[in-house]
Amino acid sequence: MSQAHKLYEGKAKILYSTDNPEILLSHFKDDATAFNAQKRGQISGKGEINCAIASRLFQLLEAEGIPTHFIERTAPNQMLVKRVKILALEVVVRNIAAGSLCQQTGLPVGKVLPNPLVEFYLKNDELGDPLLTRDRLLLLELATPEQLNQLQEQALRINQILTAFFGRCDITLVDFKLEFGITSTQELILADEISPDTCRLWNQSETDPNRRIMDKDRFRRDLGNVEDAYQQVLERVNAHCSSSEQNS
Numbered sequence: 001m002s003q004a005h006k007l008y009e010g011k012a013k014i015l016y017s018t019d020n021p022e023i024l025l026s027h028f029k030d031d032a033t034a035f036n037a038q039k040r041g042q043i044s045g046k047g048e049i050n051c052a053i054a055s056r057l058f059q060l061l062e063a064e065g066i067p068t069h070f071i072e073r074t075a076p077n078q079m080l081v082k083r084v085k086i087l088a089l090e091v092v093v094r095n096i097a098a099g100s101l102c103q104q105t106g107l108p109v110g111k112v113l114p115n116p117l118v119e120f121y122l123k124n125d126e127l128g129d130p131l132l133t134r135d136r137l138l139l140l141e142l143a144t145p146e147q148l149n150q151l152q153e154q155a156l157r158i159n160q161i162l163t164a165f166f167g168r169c170d171i172t173l174v175d176f177k178l179e180f181g182i183t184s185t186q187e188l189i190l191a192d193e194i195s196p197d198t199c200r201l202w203n204q205s206e207t208d209p210n211r212r213i214m215d216k217d218r219f220r221r222d223l224g225n226v227e228d229a230y231q232q233v234l235e236r237v238n239a240h241c242s243s244s245e246q247n248s
């Protein structure tokens with residue numbers, strides 16, 4: 001790792017080059033942002049916690065046949081990943097109404113959706129990450145029609161796997177955001193991270209609508225105990241990943 005150069009610094013991670021042009025080092029930061037970076041802060045220990053959770057979840061998905069950019073966790077807040085060209089869109093999957101879905105449609109928070117909803121958003125902070133239609137997505141050439149179908153299929157499959165896994169952790173997977181990238185061999189794979197920064201996670205043992213929140217909504221809405229909630233997610237993920245490893 002002699003010639004590591006910083007290639008890109010995002011809101012939650014820094015990407016460095018490695019000696020291998022096909023492999024990058026992803027460094028998870030403690031920085032937290034919300035509302036398109038209008039709210040900024042730090043969640044102490046978040047980098048390590050999110051890196052640990054994302055590593056576990058990528059391994060779980062790989063074991064279920066979902067291709068991801070994850071190679072290995074090399075330090076508490078660092079993982080090696082495959083170099084990809086990230087698609088300029090965010091894929092959101094929703095099981096329960098929350099966040100922008102409620103603000104934009106009037107659906108009540110907590111309404112269980114009859115089927116998982118897959119949505120696409122433009123990755124563009126200046127434009128406020130607008131919701132895309134299928135035709136707008138194709139118009140902007142953010143993906144080919146074939147890739148769009150693959151994204152939809154993968155997102156639903158990932159949702160099935162993660163919903164079942166978090167269910168075993170007594171956590172409800174309300175919604176989450178995914179990012180995908182294209183490898184040098186033109187394979188479409190899951191990239192970025194899956195963590196309490198990118199998911200809504202509700203503790204099934206709590207009925208109080210604020211106390212049950214175990215994700216970045218605690219930071220967005222100044223609910224306090226952000227670190228504790230993230231740590232609790234990690235502990236449950238670790239406990240259930242180890243038990244599925246022992247059972248396999």
Ligand code: UDP
Nearest residue numbers: 092098099100101175176177197198199200
């Ligand atoms: N999300 C994310 N990054 C974004 C936008 C959304 O990780 O830039 C996640 C968010 O944490 C939630 C899901 O995607 O789990 C759906 O977010 P929503 O569209 O409801 O927007 P929000 O209420 O977070 O602004």
